[in-house]
Amino acid sequence: MAAMNTNNLGTSTISSLSSAFLAPTSFNSRARSVPVRVKRIGVIKCVAAPQQEQTVYQTNVSRNANMAKLQAGYLFPEIARRRAAHLQKYPNAQVISLGIGDTTEPIPEVITSAMAKRCLGLSTLEGYSGYGAEQGEKLLRAAIASTFYSNLGIEEDDIFVSDGAKCDISRLQLLFGSNVKMAVQDPSYPAYVDSSVIMGQTGQFQKDVQKYGNIEYMRCTPENGFFPDLSTVARTDIIFFCSPNNPTGAAANRDQLTQLVKFAKENGSIIVFDSAYAMYMSDDNPRTIFEIPGAKEVAIETSSFSKYAGFTGVRLGWTVVPKQLLFSDGFPVAKDFNRIVCTCFNGASNIPQAGGLACLSPEGLKAMQEVIGFYKENTKIIVDTFNSLGFKVYGGANAPYVWVHFPGRSSWDVFSEILEKTHVVTTPGSGFGPGGEGFIRVSAFGHRKNVLEACRRFKELYR
Numbered sequence: 477m478a479a480m481n482t483n484n485l486g487t488s489t490i491s492s493l494s495s496a497f498l499a500p501t502s503f504n505s506r507a508r509s510v511p512v513r514v515k516r517i518g519v520i521k522c523v524a525a526p527q528q529e530q531t532v533y534q535t536n537v538s539r540n541a542n543m544a545k546l547q548a549g550y551l552f553p554e555i556a557r558r559r560a561a562h563l564q565k566y567p568n569a570q571v572i573s574l575g576i577g578d579t580t581e582p583i584p585e586v587i588t589s590a591m592a593k594r595c596l597g598l599s600t601l602e603g604y605s606g607y608g609a610e611q612g613e614k615l616l617r618a619a620i621a622s623t624f625y626s627n628l629g630i631e632e633d634d635i636f637v638s639d640g641a642k643c644d645i646s647r648l649q650l651l652f653g654s655n656v657k658m659a660v661q662d663p664s665y666p667a668y669v670d671s672s673v674i675m676g677q678t679g680q681f682q683k684d685v686q687k688y689g690n691i692e693y694m695r696c697t698p699e700n701g702f703f704p705d706l707s708t709v710a711r712t713d714i715i716f717f718c719s720p721n722n723p724t725g726a727a728a729n730r731d732q733l734t735q736l737v738k739f740a741k742e743n744g745s746i747i748v749f750d751s752a753y754a755m756y757m758s759d760d761n762p763r764t765i766f767e768i769p770g771a772k773e774v775a776i777e778t779s780s781f782s783k784y785a786g787f788t789g790v791r792l793g794w795t796v797v798p799k800q801l802l803f804s805d806g807f808p809v810a811k812d813f814n815r816i817v818c819t820c821f822n823g824a825s826n827i828p829q830a831g832g833l834a835c836l837s838p839e840g841l842k843a844m845q846e847v848i849g850f851y852k853e854n855t856k857i858i859v860d861t862f863n864s865l866g867f868k869v870y871g872g873a874n875a876p877y878v879w880v881h882f883p884g885r886s887s888w889d890v891f892s893e894i895l896e897k898t899h900v901v902t903t904p905g906s907g908f909g910p911g912g913e914g915f916i917r918v919s920a921f922g923h924r925k926n927v928l929e930a931c932r933r934f935k936e937l938y939r
C-alpha cells in the first residue's frame with residue numbers, strides 16, 4: 477500500500493475534475509465536484525501492484541489450477557492498488573480511507589503495557605518462553621471461555637487461540653478438504669469464497685452470474701432483512717455465516733439463528749459462524765451462535781481481537797470447536813482441528829496472547845468498550861450523512877459498517893466516482909459477491925476528523 481500520511485489536512489484546495497470525471501460514464505447526475513483540501517506529500521510508490529518482471533526462466537512446476545480460478549486480486553489489495561493509482565494521478569490529494577476496514581485508533585495502554593511487560597520478560601531467564609501450547613495459553617483460553625461464552629457450556633479446551641480469524645478460516649478449509657460444498661451469505665467477507673476456491677471445493681468462476689460453480693450463494697438483501705430464505709437454499713456441507721455481518725452490517729436475531737441451527741441440523745451441515753464484530757452489537761441479538769440451543773452439535777465459531785482492541789496488526793483471534801461436534805463417522809471435529817493446528821501452526825505469538833489476556837481483564841474490557849464506542853459514534857455520523865442525502869442506508873447499528881444503496885448503479889462505478897471526486901476510499905459492494913452490486917460499504921474505522929471531513933465531502937458530492 478502507498479506510504480502516506482492521511483492524518484493532517486492541508487490548506488490548499490483543488491478541484492478534483494479530471495478527464496475520467498468528465499467522461500460519459502454512468503455516474504449519477506446528482507454528483508458534483510467537491511473542493512478538497514490537499515497537502516503536499518512525497519513520491520508515492522505503489523507496492524500493492526508489483527511490477528511484472530520479464531520472465532527469463534520458467535520452472536517445470538505447473539500452476540495450481542485452483543489459484544488460476546481466482547478472480548483478479550483479493551478485494552482489499554485491489555482497492556489498495558486503485559488508491560495508489562489515484563495518488564499517482566493526484567499526488568497532493570488528501571485521501572481518506574474508509575475502505576478496507578482497518579482500525580485506526582491506538583490500542584489502550586492497559587493492553588500494550590501487558591504486551592510490553594511480556595516482551596521485556598523474554599529477555600530474562602524467568603520470563604523467557606519458546607514454543608507455547610499450539611492451542612493457546614491456558615489462562616487466555618479460560619478467559620475467552622468465561623468472557624464470551626459464560627453459561628453456554630463452552631469450555632476452555634473447546635477454544636483454540638490463533639493469529640486471527642482470517643487465518644483460522646483458511647485452517648478450517650484445510651480441515652474440511654476439497655470434497656465439501658459450502659454456502660455463503662451473498663454478499664459476504666471474501667475470505668470464505670476465496671479460500672474455498674483455493675482448496676478446490678469450487679468450479680470455475682461463471683462470469684455471467686459472477687459466481688463460482690459449486691458454491692451456494694445465500695442472497696441477503698434489504699427485502700429479506702439480510703437473512704436468507706432458507707427454504708430456497710440447497711443443502712451444503714458447510715455454511716459460512718457472519719453476524720453482525722461484514723459488509724452489510726446486518727445482525728441476525730435469535731429467531732433467525734434458531735432457524736439456521738435447525739436448518740443445519742436437518743441437513744447434517746456444519747455452520748462456521750464468524751462473530752468478529754459481536755462486541756459492536758447494540759440490539760438484543762445473540763452475540764454468539766452458542767446462545768442457540770443445539771448449536772454445539774452443528775457449529776464452529778471464529779472470532780478476533782482485531783476490531784475490538786485494534787489488533788489488526790498485532791494479530792490475535794480464536795476459534796471454538798465444541799467437543800460435541802462430530803463428523804459423519806462420529807469422529808470429533810475438534811480432534812482433527814487440533815491436528816491441523818499442531819501441523820500448520822505453532823500457536824499464537826506469546827506477546828499478543830499477553831495482550832489478549834489484558835483485553836479480558838476488567839480494565840481491558842472497559843478500554844475495549846471505549847474504543848468500540850468511538851467507532852460506533854463514527855458509524856452514526858456516516859449513517860446520518862447518507863440518510864440526510866436521501867440514500868437508503870443499512871447496517872451501522874450493530875457493526876462498524878454502513879451499507880449504502882445506489883440502485884441501478886455499478887458499485888465499482890460508484891466507488892470510482894467517490895474516489896475521483898472526493899478522494900475518499902470506500903469499498904464497492906460487488907467485491908463481496910453479486911448480491912453486493914449496487915451498494916458501497918463505508919467503514920467507520922477512521923480518525924474522527926477524517927470521518928467528519930469525508931462526510932463533508934459526501935454532502936458536497938451528493939447534496
Ligand SMILES: Cc1ncc(COP(=O)(O)O)c(C=O)c1O
Pocket residue numbers: 577639640641642643665718722750752779780781782787788792793
Ligand atoms: C467478518 C470478518 N471475519 C474475519 C476477519 C479477519 O479478522 P482477523 O484480523 O482476526 O484475521 C475480518 C476482518 O476484516 C472480518 O471482517
